[in-house]
Amino acid sequence: MMPVLTVIIGVIANFIIYLAFGSLLTKNKNGEIQLALALPVGFFAYYSLFFFVCIPVMKWFRPLSLLTAIWVPIVAVIVLVSLILNGRALYEKGRELFARIRKDPLTALLLVAIVAVQIFIVTTSYNFTLDASYYVAGVATNVDTNMINVYDPFTGAWQDHFEMRYFFATYPVSDAVVCQLTHIPALVQTKSIMASVVILLTNLVYYLIAGLLFEGKERARVLMLAFMLFMNLMFITIYTPSLFLFTRTYEGKAIVGNLSIITILYFFILLVKDKKPRMYWLLLFLVCFGSTTVSSTANMLIPAELSILFLPDMLMKKRFRELIPYALCILPGILLALTFVAYVKGKFVFYTYPVW
């Protein structure tokens, strides 16, 4: 199959799955689904659930094929249930979307152009990045050995214990499952398919944020998005999230530094605007937990961002009851960070073989 076609099909398949997960979570009492929100929420929900399936299989050094055999039916059932429950609502939303595009095709065209430029950049450019020798080679190694993180991605040598820095960040293992199932090469899956998915989702959340800031002004939204693109292209040093977005998109760090951080900002804006707090706290929890399963960078960044954004607002509004959902949202990151500290201090180690 042509690589371009593989990438397009891969991206669409991912979006169908995220939509299925997300629509189950974002459906309100009136049966309405927030289509744009369902996708990023579905993305984080997918990786949150995958974490719970992946960890036991990996911890007890069972083969990747077992994980694939467990995970694929789970996803299939969720997609099926979601289609049965939300098929009609999704169809209506799709019709609404097409009606909006027909009403203002120029805006839609501009949006497509803004995103297309970014997808072109991440899928066609060559970047030598050192960390790919771990993340991408890790996916290739897992598929090749049919094991999960048991062999060193750098050299291929067997490891006697799991590297805890990466143990709970199960996002790359999901790529390995997809590669094993579809026979798509790890490089295509990570550097083209998932890179395009991340660009699309990041821009979708940009669009949602612009919508909240420019309520009802569609052209202003597009203008803001154009400036965001422009700024991402210009805000380049080897440390900025913009660089990670365009050249290291395959890394969990790039997802946390771009998608997670702005999705949390989006929920902050929603909650400050007092829009359905309870439901949004639940979705925010999924974003926070899902982020910690994408990259260990989230363990320090997500609690910090939540504290910086939400604590002053709670204090100013004297809404101290929100401290409980806030604490729940920062909990996964803090727990995983403490677990890693315990590992570094030699309190425990997970071997890749049974210790009787």
Added chain:
Amino acid sequence: MTVLNVAEQGLKYLFACLNLYTENCAFPMLYFAALIFLCVRGNEEERRLFLPGAVVMLLTIYNPVSPVILMHFFDVNSEYYRFFWITPVIVLVPYVSARLILMQETGKGKAVFAILLALLFVLSGNFLYANGYERAENGYKMPAELIEISGIIHADADDVYSKAFLEYDYNMQMRQYDPKILLTIDREDYMNANQYDYSPEMLEDEDHPQYRILAALVRFQDVEPGKFAEALEKTHTEYVVLNKAHPMLSYLSEAGLRQIGETGERVVYKYDLAEPYHFELVDYSVVY
């Protein structure tokens, strides 16, 4: 930011960190300007959304004491810069830019303002492709030559898995494309070899024979060819791939390697192991 160290540099660390993070990019200044705009012209909601967070960030992640305190609990030397990612530069600056354009009353005014802002962005930033855009040679986004080298090795090898020494860039990329090629040198060893020479004690270290390979082929240190061949034997390295312009090609022949193939810019050498090495995956079916 591996070049920085909180403990050694103390409070200067944060400023050094910020300096490395932004280089000559003026976007943090634009963010600051956008905050001032919200203070002066923003509505109550805009201020509520962006100002308290900015103040808390100033008191926490941009406070020079923070990295010092944090260092007591976590090693943040090389990762503190990631806290700067929380600053919503990428949202606030474009938002205020769009607001400024919309504030202009005429279409001409909007267009002029948009161009001026775009110019400001260009002048205050570093373009992603300032050093040129390099198009990937194939769908794998790998050098075509690397793929060719993988083919040469597998065509020659008797075993499914083969161990190779490659130059730095290819060493870091090969296993992304071909996990059946095992590598003699891991990432840390290679990064160290790019910076430091090997002491005589290290070259005699029988537990780390790979040091001799790195010393000879990366640091160009004097390693006796017989000792080099012994290191290849001990590390089970059958293939060495070097650039055609590499100064140690004749040295490889002296050490007993022979050329088995070449690509546009690289040569593939083979070392015939005295004791053939067969890499097998661990059999986990016996675990339970």
